[in-house]
Amino acid sequence: MRARDLAEDYPLVRLTDPALNAARLIADQHRPAVVVVDDDGKPVTVLPGSQVLRFSVPGYVQDDPSLARVYDERGGAEVCVANLAKRTVKEVLPAKDKRYELPVVSGNATVLECAATMARLHTPLVVVVDDDTIHGVVTASHLLAAILDAPESPA
């Protein structure tokens, strides 16, 4: 079993897509993050849902979440949508020096290599890439399943 066999389809967004598209993919596909690619389709970084939320919440509410109560329920959701609607994916990424190092392995990587990369970068997924082809991603949960369900060695 190699990384390419474990790779699953995963939501991708382009740097130039509206940030709302990233939010919609994370929401609809129940994912913790989306993979961000450039105009050539090359993976750039991973954009977690929490980062999308960071740009949807007004700054003063982030500093003091109790201020969120100045909005009623509808108003709160509306301000979040409005904050995302005016931004592209690129505009909601962390600053380059704070951006997640792209967790990437080759299609030929073993289970143990995927695990080591994920552990080192504290990421819930690695992107499986050969040259310019994205095979998909391997999530921590899928990798743990592969480890736990591996056949035992013959005695």
Add this chain to the structure above:
Amino acid sequence: MRARDLAEDYPLVRLTDPALNAARLIADQHRPAVVVVDDDGKPVTVLPGSQVLRFSVPGYVQDDPSLARVYDERGGAEVCVANLAKRTVKEVLPAKDKRYELPVVSGNATVLECAATMARLHTPLVVVVDDDTIHGVVTASHLLAAILDAPESPA
């Protein structure tokens, strides 16, 4: 819509459970993390899958993932399982000063409050707790869905 209405069931493990149980829950329920509770059932921290993997991978492979190739496929999975089998959940948590601040909101928290807490702590989920009752967790993806699908204000 308040945090308690959005809360979903989420895998919980105790500090004294075998680390393999945490791995199994993350694998079977396709989750990025489990919530860790103490012997009184009070939430302590969130344990991400990547952290479980960190303890499953031999140290020298973490330092240099290419060394993973000294193992064949089965051998790699076996060493991971063996490393987890000898540890409890408590033993695979990060050191206390590096542990994730427990992302927690009250059942009464609004959507915007949940979003602000998640954004501040860079976490893919918040635990919804009142007194000693855990209502469940709200994930970033569920919260984004609630925000995007909120009814619009009447004009």
